[in-house]
Amino acid sequence: MKKIVIILFFISSLPVVGQDPVFTQFYASPTILNPAFAGSRNSTRFSAGYRNQWLNVKSDLNTFYASGDGFLGAINSGLGVNLINQKEELTNFSYTQINLLYSFHIQLSDRWALFPGISFGYAAKQLDFNNLLFEDQIDINSGNINPSNESFLDRNRIDLFDFSAGMVLYHTDAWIGFSLKHLNKPNISFIEGEELPLEMFLSIHGGYRITLRPDDRYSQKTDGTYLFLTANYMHQGPYDRIDFGAEFEISSFFIGILSSATFNQEIQGSNSFLSINPITGLEFDKFKIGLSYDYPVSSIGNNAGTAEITLQYDLGNTYVRKRRWQVKN
Numbered sequence: 001m002k003k004i005v006i007i008l009f010f011i012s013s014l015p016v017v018g019q020d021p022v023f024t025q026f027y028a029s030p031t032i033l034n035p036a037f038a039g040s041r042n043s044t045r046f047s048a049g050y051r052n053q054w055l056n057v058k059s060d061l062n063t064f065y066a067s068g069d070g071f072l073g074a075i076n077s078g079l080g081v082n083l084i085n086q087k088e089e090l091t092n093f094s095y096t097q098i099n100l101l102y103s104f105h106i107q108l109s110d111r112w113a114l115f116p117g118i119s120f121g122y123a124a125k126q127l128d129f130n131n132l133l134f135e136d137q138i139d140i141n142s143g144n145i146n147p148s149n150e151s152f153l154d155r156n157r158i159d160l161f162d163f164s165a166g167m168v169l170y171h172t173d174a175w176i177g178f179s180l181k182h183l184n185k186p187n188i189s190f191i192e193g194e195e196l197p198l199e200m201f202l203s204i205h206g207g208y209r210i211t212l213r214p215d216d217r218y219s220q221k222t223d224g225t226y227l228f229l230t231a232n233y234m235h236q237g238p239y240d241r242i243d244f245g246a247e248f249e250i251s252s253f254f255i256g257i258l259s260s261a262t263f264n265q266e267i268q269g270s271n272s273f274l275s276i277n278p279i280t281g282l283e284f285d286k287f288k289i290g291l292s293y294d295y296p297v298s299s300i301g302n303n304a305g306t307a308e309i310t311l312q313y314d315l316g317n318t319y320v321r322k323r324r325w326q327v328k329n
Helices: 002-013
Strands: 045-053 061-072 077-088 093-104 113-126 157-171 174-181 201-213 225-236 239-250 253-261 273-284 287-296 306-314
Touching: 093 157, 225 253, 239 273, 253 287
Parallel strands: none
Antiparallel strands: 045 061, 045 306, 061 077, 077 093, 093 113, 113 157, 157 174, 174 201, 201 225, 225 239, 239 253, 253 273, 273 287, 287 306
């Protein structure tokens, strides 16, 4: 029984098993953040990103996402699809989810709009228990590791359906929204017959763009200067986190800094701040590329931080109906 308790504690403590992927450049992956962002641009766009976490730790965590969405004026709605894949090397843990997105666009006035959205997803989680070490495998006298006789964990894959919803309120230069994922609380236990519901994931997010120098109205290129303020609060189970910061957009170049903090001092130690995250990138033609690096400042060991790269491609369609408000993200 003691062995079972030890291994269950190890599995439940893995951050990748019970917590959702978190992205530093959350505004560069809007439909991952909230299904209501589907079709929020006056065009069809594609996004992708890669995140490498715990760079100097053997069990580093790699996350990839890809998404596509667009606006259909005929039904006044946004449609989209996204894919998330996450892998952890030590246990060969993998998590893959694909979601279908829908949002309905309600124009409240010339400058205000409200988007409610929903998503339906299918996900699969896998964990290789052969890489886990039990106490009966360790020969104290010789130092050898013997094969384990444990066989109670014969389920190494979970298939589940997921349901999420969200809403975004837009102004010409600002937006605020929330999303609630895992509304159906799917069972994520690897033990046959055990119920371990996945905690709902709450995100409250917003942004505000301040025009320092407007674009040249006669130019086909973005050549203005803007200050973009943004924040994203996340809550799941006992964990809280908030990312906040600012970004300067100067013509096709942008640079900024975010900070990540937690309210769980009893978990993280005396330091509430987790990391300082510089961000930079370029926007050219229909492409936008972003780079970020999270420098850890908390007391959680030395993990050398987290690197992230994002890519967006905007088709710039002209067949959708024009509207006075358009989200800049």
